[in-house]
Amino acid sequence: KIFRAVVSCIGHDGTIYVIPVSLANELSKLMSEIQRNFKCLGLLEPYCWKRGEACVIRGSDTMWYRGKVTELGGGTLQVQYIDRGSIEKIPQCHLYPTDLYTDIPPFCIPCQLYKTVPIGNFWQQDAVDVLQELLTDEEVEIHVQELPADPRGKLSISLYIDGMSVSSLMAYQKYCLVEGCQDMSNLELLEGDVADLPLYTLPSLPLPGDVFPVRVTHLVSPKEMYICLDPSESLKEQSAMEAGANSNLALESLDEALKWCNKNVDSLPPLTNFRTEMPCLVEYNDGLWYRAKLLAVKELDPVKVLIQFVDYGNFSVVPASRLRQIPSHLLHYPVQAVRTLLAGLRPPAGDKTKKRIPYCPEWSMEALWAMMECVEGKQLSASIVAVSPEVTISLYEDNQNLVHMKLIEMGFADLDE
Numbered sequence: 001k002i003f004r005a006v007v008s009c010i011g012h013d014g015t016i017y018v019i020p021v022s023l024a025n026e027l028s029k030l031m032s033e034i035q036r037n038f039k040c041l042g043l044l045e046p047y048c049w050k051r052g053e054a055c056v057i058r059g060s061d062t063m064w065y066r067g068k069v070t071e072l073g074g075g076t077l078q079v080q081y082i083d084r085g086s087i088e089k090i091p092q093c094h095l096y097p098t099d100l101y102t103d104i105p106p107f108c109i110p111c112q113l114y115k116t117v118p119i120g121n122f123w124q125q126d127a128v129d130v131l132q133e134l135l136t137d138e139e140v141e142i143h144v145q146e147l148p149a150d151p152r153g154k155l156s157i158s159l160y161i162d163g164m165s166v167s168s169l170m171a172y173q174k175y176c177l178v179e180g181c182q183d184m185s186n187l188e189l190l191e192g193d194v195a196d197l198p199l200y201t202l203p204s205l206p207l208p209g210d211v212f213p214v215r216v217t218h219l220v221s222p223k224e225m226y227i228c229l230d231p232s233e234s235l236k237e238q239s240a241m242e243a244g245a246n247s248n249l250a251l252e253s254l255d256e257a258l259k260w261c262n263k264n265v266d267s268l269p270p271l272t273n274f275r276t277e278m279p280c281l282v283e284y285n286d287g288l289w290y291r292a293k294l295l296a297v298k299e300l301d302p303v304k305v306l307i308q309f310v311d312y313g314n315f316s317v318v319p320a321s322r323l324r325q326i327p328s329h330l331l332h333y334p335v336q337a338v339r340t341l342l343a344g345l346r347p348p349a350g351d352k353t354k355k356r357i358p359y360c361p362e363w364s365m366e367a368l369w370a371m372m373e374c375v376e377g378k379q380l381s382a383s384i385v386a387v388s389p390e391v392t393i394s395l396y397e398d399n400q401n402l403v404h405m406k407l408i409e410m411g412f413a414d415l416d417e
Contacts, residue, residue, distance in 0.1 A: 002143050002144070003021070003141075005019055005140060005142050006021065006024075007135040008084040008085055008086070009085035011087070011110075014127065015110050015112065016113070016159065017085025019108050030107075037100070041058070042058055043093065043096050049092070049097070052069065053069045054068055054097070056098055057090060057095055058096075067079045068080055068082055082108070083106055084108055085108045085110060111159070112154040112155070113156075113157065116176050116179070117179060119175060119177070127175035130175065130300060134301050135161065140161045140166075160272055161303060162302055162321055163271065163321060164273075164320045198331055200279055200331060200334070201335070203334040203335065205229075208383070208386070210383060210384070212229060213379060214229055214382045215379065216376070216380065219372055219376075220360065221357055221360040221363045221368060222370075222371040223347075224340075224342075224360075226314075226339055227338055227340055227393070228312075254311070257329065258288075258289070258290065261289055268325055271324060274305070276294060278293060280292055280307070280324065281323070283318070283322040283324075284309070290311060291309070291310050291335075294307055295307060299317075304319055304320070310337060311337055312337050313337035340390075340391045341393070342393060344405075345404040345413040347362040348411060348414045367413060370406065370410055370412050374407070375403060378397075380403065382394065
């Protein structure tokens with residue numbers, strides 16, 4: 001069974017309490033009736049409470065809630081709000097014993113993540129904190145996997161928020177292990193399976209010394225950039241033949257394959273699991289979907305993921321709603337953007353410019369802007385200087401002048417022999 005629910009509470013032991021959306025109106029009616037029937041301040045005279053006794057609780061919002069006593073002791077009692085799942089200690093004057101409404105089952109359902117084993121076999125406090133931040137008061141999708149042997153026990157569920165598997169997210173954060181990777185094995189793509197997807201392949205590079213046309217698709221710093229090789233028509237045809245041999249779609253090029261995906265994006269399942277470097281499709285700001293890979297979970301409330309667009313090199317943090325599973329035939333095309341370092345320049349000595357690139361403070365923002373002016377939207381040429389330890393290139397303008405010489409002339413970089 002699959003249903004929508006709101007997470008009302010995360011217990012100290014990691015129990016997830018959910019209220020089915022379908023029961024929201026009934027719960028609202030019951031709450032209104034309780035408020036009409038209880039207008040007192042609580043039981044002021046002495047009373048001998050018993051463990052498990054039904055009561056109503058006056059909450060901090062002055063509303064009355066159904067509850068039961070779970071622990072006795074002193075002037076306060078430990079009680080559980082049976083329609084929300086939360087447990088807290090309450091002064092006796094905020095309680096009132098009643099047998100009313102005991103024939104109505106609790107509206108919240110205690111749940112546990114299916115085949116998910118917390119590290120140390122119990123949920124550590126920091127993991128509970130993450131679950132609380134991620135799930136409390138959020139609407140989620142519940143997939144029932146196993147019913148409890150005891151009707152009062154916990155329902156075993158797969159839980160999804162914004163399309164992402166909570167078990168997968170918690171496992172990525174190293175808070176638990178998922179037995180059998182159940183969430184991943186149940187997700188089918190147009191071809192293949194999430195768990196079986198290979199990583200992207202890199203394109204073949206020209207021989208060192210050969211000059212070839214390139215475009216700079218993403219600039220990280222004046223020294224580091226992503227370039228796109230302009231393939232010949234023969235290479236395009238070769239890629240199309242390889243793609244056609246491995247899929248039912250004989251597509252002429254990567255562009256044609258992506259056009260097909262954009263037309264049929266509604267048929268592509270959302271991405272519900274996370275694995276570093278996992279290929280996927282991501283919706284860009286222009287409303288189109290492009291190939292990308294997952295790098296890291298950056299936020300949990302709501303879920304946001306750091307990705308890289310592999311055919312351009314640029315990075316973005318996107319909500320889970322903008323992720324889709326990638327059809328396997330799109331993996332037969334090598335990535336278009338290659339990370340390279342530019343030979344012949346280094347940060348200038350004694351540069352005291354205040355505005356620095358935050359993630360690369362050895363370079364000034366002025367140097368980055370100057371390099372953008374040199375390369376953005378321009379057809380350039382390159383030759384490979386070295387392929388190890390990193391691909392290093394020389395970059396030329398149309399007139400065969402080295403691009404980085406302009407930065408050296410402007411004082412934004414020093415010559416690196």
